[in-house]
Amino acid sequence: MDKEQFINKIKEFNIDITDNMLKQLEMYYELLIKWNEKINLTAITEKKEVYLKHFYDSLTLCRVIDLSKEKTLCDIGTGAGFPGIVLKICFPHLKVTLVDALQKRITFLEEVISKLNLQNIECIHIRAEEYAKENRDIFDVVTARAVAKLNVLLEYSLPLVKPGKYFIALKGNEDISLAKNALKILNSEVIKEDKFTLPIENSNRTIIKIKRLGNISLKYPRKNTEIKKKPL
Ligand code: SAM
Numbered sequence: 001m002d003k004e005q006f007i008n009k010i011k012e013f014n015i016d017i018t019d020n021m022l023k024q025l026e027m028y029y030e031l032l033i034k035w036n037e038k039i040n041l042t043a044i045t046e047k048k049e050v051y052l053k054h055f056y057d058s059l060t061l062c063r064v065i066d067l068s069k070e071k072t073l074c075d076i077g078t079g080a081g082f083p084g085i086v087l088k089i090c091f092p093h094l095k096v097t098l099v100d101a102l103q104k105r106i107t108f109l110e111e112v113i114s115k116l117n118l119q120n121i122e123c124i125h126i127r128a129e130e131y132a133k134e135n136r137d138i139f140d141v142v143t144a145r146a147v148a149k150l151n152v153l154l155e156y157s158l159p160l161v162k163p164g165k166y167f168i169a170l171k172g173n174e175d176i177s178l179a180k181n182a183l184k185i186l187n188s189e190v191i192k193e194d195k196f197t198l199p200i201e202n203s204n205r206t207i208i209k210i211k212r213l214g215n216i217s218l219k220y221p222r223k224n225t226e227i228k229k230k231p232l
Contacts, residue, residue: 001200002091009199011063015090024089025055029111032080039104041080052200058083059090061143061168063208064192070140074099075159076128077147081109081168083141088121088158097139098123099131113153128156129221136216137162145170146179151182153232155221158186161212169208176208182232186220188212 001009001220007017015060029050036042044053063084068091073144078098078213088096098109098121106125124131129148142157157167167188176190183189192209221227 001048001056003051005200006056009056010059010090013059014068015059015062015067015169020152020182021089021092024118025051025086025183027090027116028085028112030082031108031115034155034225035108035111038173040109040161041105041108043065052198054080054082055196057170057205058086058145060196060198060205060207061087061170063194063196064168065166067094067140067141071095072102072139073097073143074139074142075141076131076144076153076156076160077101078109078123079146081112083110083116083145085109087143088118092119093118098199099126101125101127120157127224129227130203132156132159135160140165140226142167143170150176154179154182154186154188154210155232158188158210158212159216159221163214165211165212167210167212169210171206171208172206173204174206180223183210185232186212187214213227 032225033045044050056072072095074097076099078084078100082099084096086092089138091123100106103125106123139160142160144153147153153169161167176193188210189207191211196205198205
């Protein structure tokens with residue numbers, strides 16, 4: 001996907017892309033490639049591929065939510081910043097929190113934030129389930145791409161979400177029936193399952209939008225060892 005195709009395709013998400021945002025995406029691409037020589041950030045390095053499989057793919061979250069109406073977003077297991085950094089660039093009003101368990105990736109993200117001069121964004125080196133234990137009920141939107149199976153991801157994420165707001169998982173193929181038990185225990189429901197294919201290369205995508213209905217027992221999220229031993 002070249003830059004022109006990218007600009008055209010994201011029109012479907014009603015994103016008002018400015019020259020400054022395009023410049024920030026370009027700088028982000030360059031930093032990604034430069035740092036990727038030293039630390040493992042991504043297997044995708046060709047520019048057109050990054051624009052399609054990282055930048056455009058991150059923005060597909062807008063298929064299920066109008067982010068211009070939301071204030072706070074947390075991206076768990078953000079890695080090199082997908083989708084969190086891309087969403088911050090395109091929706092600068094959002095207060096964004098990026099969470100990852102790997103310090104090296106957090107160091108990279110801090111450099112990106114500084115070089116792109118992004119404001120109102122923080123990155124935290126912590127496991128999502130530990131972060132969620134101490135930061136319950138605070139985000140309008142929590143998201144994650146390629147981090148864990150849905151039932152595990154729900155335990156990490158839903159306690160962070162304000163009751164009545166959303167967790168949105170960006171997935172390839174996913175069988176959501178496997179998360180039935182987790183949804184019940186965590187007092188939440190799937191309100192949208194959006195299946196589509198990525199333009200140009202046609203790989204499958206599923207976006208799962210989940211609404212947190214009310215209180216979640218303080219028992220959740222459990223410790224990592226317990227989650228692994230007995231996933232919901
Ligand atoms: N979301 C990014 C993307 O789509 O390109 C990164 C995906 S990468 C496959 C998974 C990332 O999740 C890694 O950076 C890993 O450190 C992080 N991760 C996995 N489990 C985590 C947890 N429990 N808490 C925080 N980060 C986690």
